[in-house]
Amino acid sequence: xxxxxxxxxxxxxxxxGLGAITMLVPFLWMLTTSCKQPDEVFSASGGINLLPRYxxxxxxxxxxxxxRAWWGNYPDAWRAINFPRLYLSSIFVAVVGTFGQVLTSSMxxxxxxxxxxxxxxxxxxxxxxxxxxxxSVTMIPVFVIMKHLGWINTYQALIVPGLFSAYGTFMxxxxxxxxPTELEDAAKIDGSGYIGIWSRIILPLSxxxxxxxxxxxxxxxxxxxxxxLVVTITETPRTLPIGLRYFVGxxxxxxxxxxxxxxxxxxxxxxxxxxxxxxxxxGIKLSGLKQ
Amino acid sequence: MRRMKQVSQKQxxxxxxxxxxxxxxxxxxxxxxxxxxxxxxxxxxHWNIFKQPFWVGMENFRSLLWFHGEGGRxxxxxxxxxxxxxxxxYLMIGIPFGMAASLIVALMMNQKxxxxxxxxxxxxxxxxxxxxxxxxxxxxxYNADIGLINKTIRLMGAYIYAHKVVxxxxxxxxxxxxxxxxxxxxxxxxxxxxxICDKLALPWPEHALRVATVIAGAAIxxxxxxxxxxxxxxxxxxxxxxxxxxxxxxxxxxxxxxxxLWGGLGGYNMILYLAALQGVPSSYYExxxxxxxxxxxxxxxxxxxxxxxxxxxxxxxxxxxxxxxGFMTADVMTGGGPAGSTTTIEYYLYQxxxxxxxxxxxxxxxxxxxxxxxxxxxxxxxxxxxxVTYE
Numbered sequence: 001x002x003x004x005x006x007x008x009x010x011x012x013x014x015x016x017g018l019g020a021i022t023m024l025v026p027f028l029w030m031l032t033t034s035c036k037q038p039d040e041v042f043s044a045s046g047g048i049n050l051l052p053r054y055x056x057x058x059x060x061x062x063x064x065x066x067x068r069a070w071w072g073n074y075p076d077a078w079r080a081i082n083f084p085r086l087y088l089s090s091i092f093v094a095v096v097g098t099f100g101q102v103l104t105s106s107m108x109x110x111x112x113x114x115x116x117x118x119x120x121x122x123x124x125x126x127x128x129x130x131x132x133x134x135x136s137v138t139m140i141p142v143f144v145i146m147k148h149l150g151w152i153n154t155y156q157a158l159i160v161p162g163l164f165s166a167y168g169t170f171m172x173x174x175x176x177x178x179x180p181t182e183l184e185d186a187a188k189i190d191g192s193g194y195i196g197i198w199s200r201i202i203l204p205l206s207x208x209x210x211x212x213x214x215x216x217x218x219x220x221x222x223x224x225x226x227x228x229l230v231v232t233i234t235e236t237p238r239t240l241p242i243g244l245r246y247f248v249g250x251x252x253x254x255x256x257x258x259x260x261x262x263x264x265x266x267x268x269x270x271x272x273x274x275x276x277x278x279x280x281x282x283g284i285k286l287s288g289l290k291q
Numbered sequence: 292m293r294r295m296k297q298v299s300q301k302q303x304x305x306x307x308x309x310x311x312x313x314x315x316x317x318x319x320x321x322x323x324x325x326x327x328x329x330x331x332x333x334x335x336x337h338w339n340i341f342k343q344p345f346w347v348g349m350e351n352f353r354s355l356l357w358f359h360g361e362g363g364r365x366x367x368x369x370x371x372x373x374x375x376x377x378x379x380x381y382l383m384i385g386i387p388f389g390m391a392a393s394l395i396v397a398l399m400m401n402q403k404x405x406x407x408x409x410x411x412x413x414x415x416x417x418x419x420x421x422x423x424x425x426x427x428x429x430x431x432x433y434n435a436d437i438g439l440i441n442k443t444i445r446l447m448g449a450y451i452y453a454h455k456v457v458x459x460x461x462x463x464x465x466x467x468x469x470x471x472x473x474x475x476x477x478x479x480x481x482x483x484x485x486x487i488c489d490k491l492a493l494p495w496p497e498h499a500l501r502v503a504t505v506i507a508g509a510a511i512x513x514x515x516x517x518x519x520x521x522x523x524x525x526x527x528x529x530x531x532x533x534x535x536x537x538x539x540x541x542x543x544x545x546x547x548x549x550x551x552l553w554g555g556l557g558g559y560n561m562i563l564y565l566a567a568l569q570g571v572p573s574s575y576y577e578x579x580x581x582x583x584x585x586x587x588x589x590x591x592x593x594x595x596x597x598x599x600x601x602x603x604x605x606x607x608x609x610x611x612x613x614x615x616x617g618f619m620t621a622d623v624m625t626g627g628g629p630a631g632s633t634t635t636i637e638y639y640l641y642q643x644x645x646x647x648x649x650x651x652x653x654x655x656x657x658x659x660x661x662x663x664x665x666x667x668x669x670x671x672x673x674x675x676x677x678x679v680t681y682e
Contacts, residue, residue, distance in 0.1 A: 004402060012399055019396070020413045023557065027416070029439050030428050041437055048442045108315035116301075117308040123316075130323045134615050134664055136640050137657040140333065140650055141326035144340075164318025194307040223422045225619045226637075230645055244423040245623055248430075255431055262424035273419040277412045 034259040035070040041255045073260035080250075080257065082235065083264055086243040089155075093228075093239055094221035097159045101217050102210060105168030110198045112169065113176035114184070124173075127166045139227065146231055157231040158239065162221060168213050175209035176202060211279065222269075240265055333654040340648045351655035371631065372639065372656070378544065379635045383613040385548035390605055392556040394598070397564035414557020426623040429550050435535035448530030462523045466515045474508045487674075537625055540632040547620055547633060560605050567601040568594070603675045610671060611664050636660055 004012070029050070033041060036052040054067045061067065077083075111117070112124050142161050151157040183201050192200070203210065225241050232238045238246075247261050334351055338344030355372055358365045367373050400411055417425060432439050452458045481500055488495040515522060536546040571594065579589045617635030621627045627634035627642075634642075636656065644653035 004404075009404065012402060012404060016399055016404075016410050019557075020410055022553065023413050023416060026428055026432055026439075026553075029432065033431070048439065048446060104315040104318065107311045111308045111311035115304050115308040115311065117305040120308070123312075126324070127319065130319070130327070132611075132665065132668065133323070133327055134657065134660050136615060136637060137330050137654075137661050138323055138326040140644050140654055140657065141329040142322055143644075144329075144650075145321070145326070147340075161318075161322045164315050164322060166319065166323065169315060194304075194311070198311070219419075225423065225622075226641065229622070230641075241423040244427065248423075248427055248623065255437070258427055259431070262427050265422075265424045266420050269420045270416070273416070274412060277408075277415065 030259050030262060033256060034073050034263050036073075036256050037068060038073075038254065038256050073256045074264065077247075077257050077261035077264060081243050081247040081261060083243075083261075085235065086238060086240045089237055090222060090240040093155060093158045094218050097162045097221045098214055098217045100159070100163040101165050101168055102214055104163055105165055105213065106172050106203060106206075106210065107198070108169045109172035109176055110202055112173045114197075114202075115194070127169060131166050131170065135226075139230070143230060152231055153233040153237060155237050158224075158228055158237060161227070162224075165217070168217065171213060172206065172209055175206055179205050215279065330654050330657060333651055334658050336651045338650045340650055344651065347651070351652050352659075355652065355655050355659065371634075372636075374631055375634045375636050375639045378632060379614060379617065379637075381544050382547060382551075382617060382635065383610070385551045386606070386609045386613055388548075389552055389555045390560060390602065390609070392552060393558070393560040393605075394564050394602075396556055397561050397568055398594075400561070400565055401568045411557070414561065416557075417554040418558030423619070423623055425554070426620060430537065430624045433536040433546055433550075435533075435538060438536075440536070441533040444530055444533040448527070448533075452527055452531060458527065459523065462519070462526050465526050466519075466522050470508075470511050470515055473511050474504075477507060478504060537633075538629055540630045543625060543629060543632045547617075547624075550620075560609075563601055563605060564598060567598040571597045603671075607668060607671050607675070610667050614664055614667070615660060 032051055035055070036049075037054060040049070040053055052070060054062070055070050056067055058069050059066065059072065112120065112127075146152055146157045146161075149156075151160075179202065183205075184197050187197050187201055223241065224239070225245075228239045228242050229245070232242060235243070244261060244265055248258065251257055333344070335346060335348060336344040337347045337350070354368045356368075358367050360366070396414060400407060400414075431437075433441075435441055451461045481504060485495055485497070485500075534542045536542050575593045575597070576589060579593050584592060615637050617633070618637040618641060621633050621635060621638040622641075625633040627638050636659075640653050640656045640660070643649045643656060
């Protein structure tokens with residue numbers, strides 16, 4: 001792209017800036033609402049009080065009415081839906097599920113990319129074909145399987161069906177196909193077995209692809225909604241999104257607390273993203289189609 | 292001797308392959324391929340999960356997809372289902388707008404500007420934290436009385452309609468903007484038709500349609516001008532008593548589309564477009580410049596064809612995804628209402644399977660979705676093969 005004229009530059013900045021404001025205002029609204037007094041939200045008439053009316057560090061009494069500290073909604077939300085439990089569940093499910101999926105995918109991808117065995121291409125085609133099947137087609141039978149195994153309302157039900165992914169296998173296989181074979185040949189001459197080649201040559205060479213798959217699988221597990229909703233009944237194995245959903249059900253109009261709860265759910269994700277945004281962007285580029 | 296060694300080497304490789312494939316393949320069997328077949332069988336049964344399933348043949352599909360006569364008129368056996376199919380398609384209107392917005396944002400992000408990383412991060416924020424928390428936030432933003440959106444609109448309305456002169460001026464401005472948008476949409480649709488006809492080598496009555504567009508555009512403005520008073524009242528009502536976005540059937544779907552645009556315009560599609568734009572060789576632009584092309588001509592002659600594979604990819608993925616979407620929004624924000632206006636096929640499937648425990652019927656819905664997605668993909672694929680430019 002050639003250099004821009006200053007006028008064009010200014011217009012671009014204005015348009016991008018307006019867009020950025022549109023993106024940020026809802027988040028800021030969420031933040032300020034979570035610091036307001038519970039009744040402050042309900043003034044339908046009147047202007048927009050973007051900032052909380054009272055901003056005190058300790059609960060105080062003003063004109064005979066009790067004013068809560070600005071952070072007062074956070075402990076309430078924290079207690080109301082047992083956040084530690086939800087966070088632990090979510091992290092556990094996402095970490096184990098992601099590790100398992102990347103492991104099985106990379107193993108299968110290695111077999112598809114490098115090993116010769118009868119029926120390989122047919123089997124790979126079958127894998128590709130299943131990528132078109134909507135998740136809702138397999139969901140009901142898998143639910144029935146979980147029911148027969150007695151896995152309803154357990155962590156296994158949340159993790160095990162997600163351990164195998166045709167998409168991950170496909171993506172890694174494409175990447176492995178593009179790796180040079182010289183190193184493998186050298187390792188073979190040195191007497192390295194298949195496991196050695198896979199673990200000591202293929203995997204280290206594929207770090208970018210593995211990082212991408214890990215990122216997306218993790219985000220998939222972390223944000224997964226419908227399946228956890230279907231297979232969990234009690235609070236114990238529930239993940240964060242499901243916990244939040246029931247929180248909405250119980251506190252339908254308590255917006256200050258809802259916003260505080262939502263903030264608690266979002267802050268870690270936001271922090272991780274802001275410090276690693278480069279990898280997200282690179283990863284998406286990598287997972288996109290190669291022209 | 293050599294042959295023996297070769298054979299054993301081959302067997303060794305096969306054994307190793309089986310070992311490497313086994314974990315994934317077992318999951319593939321247990322959680323994908325066998326469930327697909329089971330689901331197809333279930334679609335022909337009646338099963339409420341508590342009793343034994345029994346075979347009912349085509350009955351599920353007949354009550355889902357078929358029609359019966361009622362007082363001399365054809366009535367669908369399951370009118371709700373067709374309403375929900377309509378909802379799903381309506382909500383997919385957002386896809387082309389979202390794609391256009393993503394491309395425009397990507398074009399801006401592709402410029403050499405200071406602080407572009409900041410903008411990229413901010414625009415990507417909604418995609419990274421998409422989920423229940425954001426939907427809760429938007430439910431609050433859309434709240435009729437205390438939501439930020441309606442508060443802003445009411446504040447603007449109070450300010451504008453305090454003086455009649457300002458109000459009239461504002462109405463004229465709104466009418467012009469509305470007219471231009473209507474005209475722009477019409478022109479865009481025509482351009483798309485023309486482009487497709489061009490690529491498929493079909494005849495296209497260029498001049499007749501151009502004249503028709505101009506006449507239609509003039510007509511839009513005349514009609515708006517003629518009904519000036521009505522437009523004034525409508526704009527006035529909108530700005531002083533803004534609608535209950537998620538609570539009115541006619542506003543709920545546009546609201547969800549708008550929310551989707553907000554969340555999607557700087558997200559994954561934008562990054563894919565950005566990658567495609569960065570892959571365009573600058574020599575192409577230089578060649579176009581030598582031919583005397585301005586920015587507009589350069590876009591249509593170089594950029595647009597060069598990103599067409601990406602456009603095609605995003606379109607296929609969005610259509611497939613769009614047909615199976617809407618569960619989380621319906622479940623968290625609207626409960627499928629008001630009056631079923633935000634219930635999509637996916638949400639109906641969930642209700643049928645896990646609230647009414649009608650597993651057979653739900654499987655039939657799932658297979659309907661599968662069939663539609665399959666046909667749509669084939670169609671886009673066939674059409675795309677002809678209109679996409681590969682290098």
